[in-house]
Amino acid sequence: MSDPHAVTRKIDRSHMQVSDEVAIQISGMNKWYGAFHVLRDINMTVNRGERIVICGPSGSGKSTLIRCINRLEEHQKGQIVVDGIELTSDLKNIDKVRSEVGMVFQHFNLFPHLTILENCTLAPIWVRKVPKREAEETAMHFLEKVKIPEQAHKYPGQLSGGQQQRVAIARSLCMKPRIMLFDEPTSALDPEMIKEVLDTMIELAEEGMTMLCVTHEMGFAQAVANRVIFMDQGQIVEQNEPKEFFNNPQSDRTKLFLSQILGH
Amino acid sequence: MSNSQANSAVYVRDAMLPAEHPPAMETGIIKWLRENLFSGPLNTILTLVGLVAIYSVLSGILPWLFRSVWVANSLGECRSIITATFGEGATGACWAVIRERWTQFIFGFYPSHLYWRPVLAFLLLLAALAPVLFTHLPRKSLWFSILYPALGFWLLWGGTIWIPVVAMAGFALGWLALRVLQPIGGTILATIAAVVVPILWWLLLAGPVAQQLQAILPIGIEAVRSDKFGGFVLAFTIGITGIAFSLPMGIILALGRRSDMLLVKALCVGFIEFIRGVPLITLLFTASLLLNYFLPPGTNFDIILRVIIMVTLFSAAYIAEVIRGGLAALPRGQYEAADALGLDYWKAQRLIIMPQALKISIPGIVSSFIGLFKDTTLVIFVGLLDPLKGITDAVRASIEWKGIYWEPYIFVGGIFFLICFSMSRYSMYLERKLQREHR
Ligand SMILES: Nc1ncnc2c1ncn2[C@@H]1O[C@H](COP(=O)(O)OP(=O)(O)O)[C@@H](O)[C@H]1O
Ligand SMILES: [Mg+2]
Numbered sequence: 001m002s003d004p005h006a007v008t009r010k011i012d013r014s015h016m017q018v019s020d021e022v023a024i025q026i027s028g029m030n031k032w033y034g035a036f037h038v039l040r041d042i043n044m045t046v047n048r049g050e051r052i053v054i055c056g057p058s059g060s061g062k063s064t065l066i067r068c069i070n071r072l073e074e075h076q077k078g079q080i081v082v083d084g085i086e087l088t089s090d091l092k093n094i095d096k097v098r099s100e101v102g103m104v105f106q107h108f109n110l111f112p113h114l115t116i117l118e119n120c121t122l123a124p125i126w127v128r129k130v131p132k133r134e135a136e137e138t139a140m141h142f143l144e145k146v147k148i149p150e151q152a153h154k155y156p157g158q159l160s161g162g163q164q165q166r167v168a169i170a171r172s173l174c175m176k177p178r179i180m181l182f183d184e185p186t187s188a189l190d191p192e193m194i195k196e197v198l199d200t201m202i203e204l205a206e207e208g209m210t211m212l213c214v215t216h217e218m219g220f221a222q223a224v225a226n227r228v229i230f231m232d233q234g235q236i237v238e239q240n241e242p243k244e245f246f247n248n249p250q251s252d253r254t255k256l257f258l259s260q261i262l263g264h
Numbered sequence: 265m266s267n268s269q270a271n272s273a274v275y276v277r278d279a280m281l282p283a284e285h286p287p288a289m290e291t292g293i294i295k296w297l298r299e300n301l302f303s304g305p306l307n308t309i310l311t312l313v314g315l316v317a318i319y320s321v322l323s324g325i326l327p328w329l330f331r332s333v334w335v336a337n338s339l340g341e342c343r344s345i346i347t348a349t350f351g352e353g354a355t356g357a358c359w360a361v362i363r364e365r366w367t368q369f370i371f372g373f374y375p376s377h378l379y380w381r382p383v384l385a386f387l388l389l390l391a392a393l394a395p396v397l398f399t400h401l402p403r404k405s406l407w408f409s410i411l412y413p414a415l416g417f418w419l420l421w422g423g424t425i426w427i428p429v430v431a432m433a434g435f436a437l438g439w440l441a442l443r444v445l446q447p448i449g450g451t452i453l454a455t456i457a458a459v460v461v462p463i464l465w466w467l468l469l470a471g472p473v474a475q476q477l478q479a480i481l482p483i484g485i486e487a488v489r490s491d492k493f494g495g496f497v498l499a500f501t502i503g504i505t506g507i508a509f510s511l512p513m514g515i516i517l518a519l520g521r522r523s524d525m526l527l528v529k530a531l532c533v534g535f536i537e538f539i540r541g542v543p544l545i546t547l548l549f550t551a552s553l554l555l556n557y558f559l560p561p562g563t564n565f566d567i568i569l570r571v572i573i574m575v576t577l578f579s580a581a582y583i584a585e586v587i588r589g590g591l592a593a594l595p596r597g598q599y600e601a602a603d604a605l606g607l608d609y610w611k612a613q614r615l616i617i618m619p620q621a622l623k624i625s626i627p628g629i630v631s632s633f634i635g636l637f638k639d640t641t642l643v644i645f646v647g648l649l650d651p652l653k654g655i656t657d658a659v660r661a662s663i664e665w666k667g668i669y670w671e672p673y674i675f676v677g678g679i680f681f682l683i684c685f686s687m688s689r690y691s692m693y694l695e696r697k698l699q700r701e702h703r
Contacts, residue, residue, distance in 0.1 A: 070603075070604055072600055072603060072604060091450055091451070092450075095606055095608065098603065098604060098605070098606035099605075099606035101604075102604075103601075103604040105597060105600065105601065105604075107595075107597055108597075109595075109597035109598060109600060109601035110601075111598065111601070111616055111620075112620070113619050113620050113623065113698075113701075122605070122607075122615060122616075123605035123606060123607060126607060126611050126615065127605065127606040127607060127611075155701070171605075172604075172605075175605060175606070
């Protein structure tokens, strides 16, 4: 595998056990944008502690799938159950799920009018009703974890892309989520910044976080994923544990995709 | 290296020549003039034409200003002073009219023994505005700003204190409805209740409750009727109230226009487009005439209050459109990030969306405010004495000042300019400050 960002560090797998408890259950899920059928009959189960990488060609519905999990998008058919809560149009359930599920976006989406620290404390204070002092302590803890505590009082516009994405991760973590969703977290970054973000994500994986990650960083997938899911044209075409997935892809579409992305 | 240097360094100047002044043609004013005003034939002609124009304007105005008279009891006296000092046929400004009648320009026909009330209201207004305008002032004093509308109203109109108290209670009830219902019934229900509850309160209960309270605990000061208002007291009352209420209303309209709920959206679009489609004067006439037909007979609905409502609605529609522009400029990711963090609609709006959208909209919003303030002079058409025409005509109607023309307009115009220019400067200060803070 010729991946320029191949993960070289040694991974501590002691916490990376997968429990039997189901974190996310998706069954028979379909979604349309008008007449366009974006997601077709999606079935998947994610157990607590599992780390799943989703890949596939652009436009295959990866973003739409993980955005359905915290209801940034609405599905029209089938069932999504997150942490035992079914996502329906009931706003209270949606809020509950959203406060349990953290999300990291391709373009960071930090709040530019707030400092880094305020970005991190906003949701804990206003959603979880944590006292300000305590929220700030938590925020500093996570900012240290993503290795940018010294930037706490700057504004997002003053940080590099990699730093902003690490702040975005810290901001999600401050809500103490049980599940983290990542939508191509490194694809808007300059190459030299990708590693610092991946390292942060690997650390998170080592601590046993349940993660769903849309990414084309195959080194990352091999290092931490339990399962790689390949999507094409709104369907889950193939899923397997990473070694099998890369070395022994089953479908032609997967083979084609892998050959393109790995530059064979 | 050192070798070659030793060989090649034949001559090095060790005493530097003193810097000389450039030739006169290349410096200072002359250079600037040459580069900016006389750089070519066309530019030279334009410069000369401009100079002639400036000269002809100033040669008319400056002598007139120079021959100002400040102390006189009538226009006739003014004229004779000018003739006596500057000779037959000389013209000059007669500022004595302002000196004699400035209280009328400021207070209209407000009873003179109560002048202290609008003055106090104005000073308190400055205190109430300060923490709103300058964020580094203590946030606690915002409480005073919130209570100020009731206090200002009471000082201006007098009468029982219970009317403003009861009116403010309507806002408190709306807020309470939002807070109580949101956890139980959801955001939509709570929002509707927050709008409906205060309106019902004002229409049905506020009057009787105020009467009861006044009967139980009579507190009041001398009342001043609306037809005594005039001049800048009137302009400020309408302008400031309009500004204060049109901003929140504009925000709500802008949000409504972007809402997913079809009915809300249709109402907001219809309202905005209707208001923008008719002249303000039409609305003012509606306020003064038509409302009488719609309101139950016998209701005494104050004319200034009606005008304020119309001016507010008018300005709110424009502000809504300005803010909609700001909202549209925000990337969708901001909404998504707020949603993903679990912020509900109003919290996302208040903490994430509005601070950014309003920042973008500052120039447009302040333009609307300036427009609103200047439009307060239109109230002359419904018989209120605005400072520009209403009071000026009243002054001119007196025997002493019959025939005076420019001076009152220049005075009133000058004050309007000062206020509007300050607003414009403040908006630039705010823009720069936010730019600096958020980079
Ligand atoms: N809001 C939308 N309206 C209509 N079509 C959309 C919308 N969002 C995404 N799509 C379409 O749905 C498909 C899947 O999009 P997406 O989930 O973003 O793909 P991926 O993340 O795999 O690149 C694409 O063809 C895209 O054009
Ligand atoms: Mg995508």
